[in-house]
Amino acid sequence: MSDTELDIASEYEALLQFLYLAPVGLAQTTLTGEIVMINPLSARLLMPLSRDGNLANLFTALEPVAPELRKLVGDFAAPSGQVCDALRMQVNAGIPGKSEPQMLAITLLKLDALRLMAVIKDVTLEAQRERQLKQNEAWFNAILTGITDYALVSLDAQGCVVEWNASIGRVTGFSADAVLGQPFSIFYPADAITPDRLRDRLREADDNGWSLDDGWRIKADGQRFWGSAMVAPLRERTELSASATAPAPHPGEPAYCLVIRDISDKREANERLRQATACDHLTGIANRRAFFEAANLELERASRSPRQTSLILFDVDFFKQVNDSYGHPAGDAVLRQLATLLTATFRQVDVVARVGGEEFAVLLPSTSLEAATAVANRLREAVAAQTVQVDGTAIHYTLSGGVATLSDPANGLDALMKQADRALYAAKAAGRNRIVTEISA
Incomplete structure (x- = not known):
């Protein structure tokens, strides 16, 4: 050599x-x-x-x-x-x-x-650190920027408003009579937060020092704005300020403050980042990674404060035939239309995602099996009643779904996914274009 x-x-x-x-x-x-x-x-x-x-x-x-x-x-x-x-x-x-x-x-x-x-x-540990840094950054951003454009709200142990001030009126337009004694969900669209999620926010604030989320908020006239809402516990729990316009919490009870900031001007940049990291490239709804992150967080909440959590898995019937008959661009159009119908059918608080080729998942917090089955059938009927127009050709398709409800969070998301998958398989085996349920895990 x-x-x-x-x-x-x-x-x-x-x-x-x-x-x-x-x-x-x-x-x-x-x-x-x-x-x-x-x-x-x-x-x-x-x-x-x-x-x-x-x-x-x-x-x-x-x-x-x-x-x-x-x-x-x-x-x-x-x-x-x-x-x-x-x-x-x-x-x-x-x-x-x-x-x-x-x-x-x-x-x-x-x-x-x-x-x-x-x-x-x-990158498991890196993802953990990023979530913590994101929360810290949002906290300091709320303190150091846009300080004149915020609403500061005092809350009692149940998350109800106990004090009104001019900042609430300036940002949201709500009067004192409208908000005093109401849960802070009054500042959210009706389908964006549940009573369980409200209590979760309080518990997370107790555990972590704050709880922060960004999303749609609502003003007194019904107008929506993109806002950041941070809940933080008040360390001095014996009373709120002497100028409170409603009775202070009983001594020793938890008390909180809620800071709402209008960040509509930052929504476009935030949305671009979300689309790049958490959205499916074809349909624009949540991707598989974002779904499992949100689902695991929801089950952690359910383990601390038990409630029913439902999952629906959907699959487009005979999707391969759509691709074979009309081409892959037509198949993509079907998936995009289905994503639009999913978004229109489910609540903001639900997690709607594409988790596979023609498979979609919806996690429904604080939702019973019966309620989840009803909304799944509503979507199935909407799909069956519509067609997708591609290059002048009307494409009709149907949908099968499997519904499961996790009564015991200790069983984990894996058990819930397997339940829903078995139900989906049963729906397809029974002839498709139907919804099948599994009782509990």
Whole structure:
């Protein structure tokens, strides 16, 4: 063997050793996802996702948690470059006793016309820190910016307004008579918060020092605005200010303040960020990762304050036939229309998401099996009554759904998902275009 061949062999051996020992998962694939080379860390991270223990194809292994990868690669027209950067994937549905679901991030690089390189990392701890930093940043932002455009509201132990001041009138237009004694949900649209969620906000404020959320708020005249609402406990609990216009809480009872800020001017930037990180690329509703984050948080709340939590899984009937008969653009149009109907049918407080190719999920906090089944059937009927127009062709499709309600949060999200999936399978086996329920877990 010549010196040149020896040098090449040595470099190849060094490359293999690097791939083997690299602190991140590395995999080389074809453009269709067939795995050519994979290091042990990547195999360890991906193996739990493989349904049959086979890691022959990266896209197939990641289909349950990142169904958009094939499309992203297919749509990437450049001869080489970065297809996606640190796309996050939640790889489990919440296992009882596991405090934090595992989060992976994948970066895909197109090397040339034939090859892809995937870089896979476990970012579970990083995601935890980001959530905490986001909350801290929002807290300091509420204090240091826009300080003249806020409403400061005093609340009692039940979250009811006990004091009115000019700032409430300035931001929301509500008079003292309208808000005193009312729960602070009066500042939210009717379908944006439940009584259980209101109590959750108080408990989270007790546990963490504050509880903050952004979303639609409502003024006295019914006009909506994009607002940030922060609940913080008052450490001095014996009384509120001497100028209170309603009785102060009893000594020793918890008391809170609610700060509402109109951040409508920041909504566009926030929405762009949300679309980039938490929304499905095709339909615009929540993606799989955002769904599982929200669902695990909701079940944590339910474990502290028990309530019924329902889940609906929907699947478009005979979706492959739609693609085969009319083409993939028509299939995409069907999925987009379904996402629009889902958003119009369910409440703001519900979590509506695309979790697979033609599979959608809706988590309904504080909702019984009967109520969830009723709204699922309402959506099914709306779908059956409409068509999708694509290039002058009317496409009719139907929907099947499985509904489950988790009575015991200790069973975890995984149990709830399996229940709903069994019900969905039963709906399809019974002829499709129907909703089937499972009682409890």
